[in-house]
Amino acid sequence: MNKLQQLLRYEQTAGVLMIAAIAIGLGAANSPLAPLYELIHDTEVHLRFGALIVEDALAEWVNQGLMVIFFLIVGLEIKRELLEGDLASLRYAALPAIAAVGGMLAPALIYAGFNWDDAAALRGWAIPTATDIVLAVSLLSLLGSRVPAGLKIFLTALAIFDDIGAVLVIAVFYGDALALTPLLVAALAVAGLIVVNRMGITREAAYVIPGLILWVALLKAGVEAALAGVLIAAAVPLRIPRRDVASPLKRTERRLHPWSTLVVVPLFAFFNAGIVIDAASAAQLLDSVSLGIIAGLFLGKQLGILVACWAAVVVGLGQLPKGVTWAQIYGAAVLAGIGFTMSLFVATLAFSDPVLVTSAKLAILVASLLAGVFGLSVIGVSTRAPAPAAQAASGSRT
Template sequence: MASRPTLEFLKTETGSGLILAMAALAAIVWANSPWAGAYHAITYHAVTVQVGPFAEQMSVAAWVKTALMPIFFFVVGLEIKHEILRGELSNPRRLALPVLAAAGGVVVPALVYLAINAGEGGSPAGWPIPTATDIAFALAALAMVGPRLPPALRIFLLTLAIADDLVAVLLIAVLFTSEVRFPMLAGAAVTLAVLAAMSRWRTAPYSFWVLGGLLLWGFTLKSGINTSLAGVAAAFCLPLEPKRPGGQGVLQETMEALHPYVAFFILPLFAFMAAGFSLGGVEGVGILGPVSLGVAAGLFFGKQIGVFGAAALAIGLKWARRPTGAKWLELYGVSALCGVGFTMSLFIGALAFPAADALHQAQVRAGVVLGSLASVLMGMAVLAISAARRARDQAGQA
């Protein structure tokens, strides 16, 4: 039986999937319309923020990635902590299948990308891009075609995606930290230590947590480390216990409060800023280069082969059991849905190639959109076929 936070997570992320799709479609249409200049003017418009000694200038798109996406990673961190301590990831028997499947879904897409980009003209640095899974899109697609499918499939997909996000956070930490400013890093470490100590103060006002989170974000930004890590680190400091006996846990309360803003504002805004690519001009000439082909093939072929292959191997070796009530065809359909990388892949792609590299940035966007679209269509088609078979079987037994 899924826990209440998990069910709320499913409900919110599923509902935001269509908003994400609409935001991405609007960006692509606008970027290829006669008013494309206005789209690029908005996304690349420089904005300066200064608060006391803190001063930073970035484009609107960069601010969304740097200042708003850490809130998304904060929520992801809250979900990971809850699942590790109280949810699906706390049960070793239930944990084995999605974690092994997630491992296959990271390794195989990376190998597919590298195989396409190993030759002359390739860009091997983008190999982490197709390793990600977009929880919102994948769950929305599953909900649309599989309302009568076994609930265990949804929990399997959610747990796999959470494990996938954890790997993505580690990759960001290891691969996309270039120059570290140690005085600022020390400030971030001290702030994080204070937040960790506050975890024992269950009645701490939320304003204290907000102030600590902002300080941690500011120090992390100035240290040169990706600010998404600040979001995850802060999440692990929040206590699970309620402020008062019988009340809702601090972590759960925070997660439920932030979910709607993340699902219906931050992620669609990021998708709108990051998904627009031009099919004409200089970018359009090389839009189908090794990067876009590697990303698209990694998401579509690599993900489903890696996830389903690792899951089948684990089940065949009796290291894990198939999700309760699920058929092999349904497990394959869910594996195909894992190829919907979208927001996470776009985020990693923005880190893998500098903003000044317009051609590779355009190829990343094209590859993510094409690979994710192909994956969602394949997954939905397979699951729709299985759902129709279930309906016929039930009608025959009636």
């Protein structure tokens, strides 16, 4: 493996690319390049299949099209972890699962408290409930070997359960008015994926055609089209009888994961971070939507996760990972307040008013920045660097 391939395997790379994409999008929207950025953002793209036409702005093709790959990877990771990973054991899965529930409920309640009397704003209740697994884990990895393995597993598992919750929320609460015929086509496509799975077919190409049909059908049916990725992932087999054939799930995850983290997510960040920051937008940080998101992500996440973990440990439903302290759990809880990718995605579904979308996006950026800086600081202070001898021993094992 060459040095470039080794570099791309580091988790930090994905985080750096996303931060760079955010900076470029913000910079372009607030510079003389703003007209060019808007032109790229709003360029209409048409796709025709006979009489069927799918058309939308380029930004929506990223949000509703390319993000299918992101959701596919999320689905593959969830399935693999549940079947044979750290989440396969109830003992290890209980604490992050309970923490994820607390980390979704508290932000939602806080946001609702700020926006209870505004029906339009209240639709954004799910925005602060999401954790960005790419940024959170990437930032945690910046501390290197100082971070206990148990804490990395806890945060990753927490984010995976959080993703499960986010997918369910999007499917139930943020679909449009359903169209029956496309929904029936989507059901047939899902049935096709199940048949391919039950036949033991391992070639990824066999899942592409019913997957594409499913995506278009969900788009036309008024269901969030990106959820097609999760449904496709559920059909891709993890284990097969033949030992001489690699796991289709792991093979697909290995091939698509770099595209998701290094291309799709940065493109999503670029197209969704282009917020014009001026006196008017800064003033929006004091409206109820922005305050609800900031308080929900930065305060609600840490409060909900910490209380849920404490309750689970006290009643015996969960236990802290080996070598992990409560201070480090608190730092991870704060870090879970980074909600960039999924929060932005929910914001684009929740609001049709551009003013509300702008308020939400700016608040997500502010809250994620606060959570990232403070969370890393807490973990850094609470985690001592390993002794030189231990580092040497660790290096000799690798």
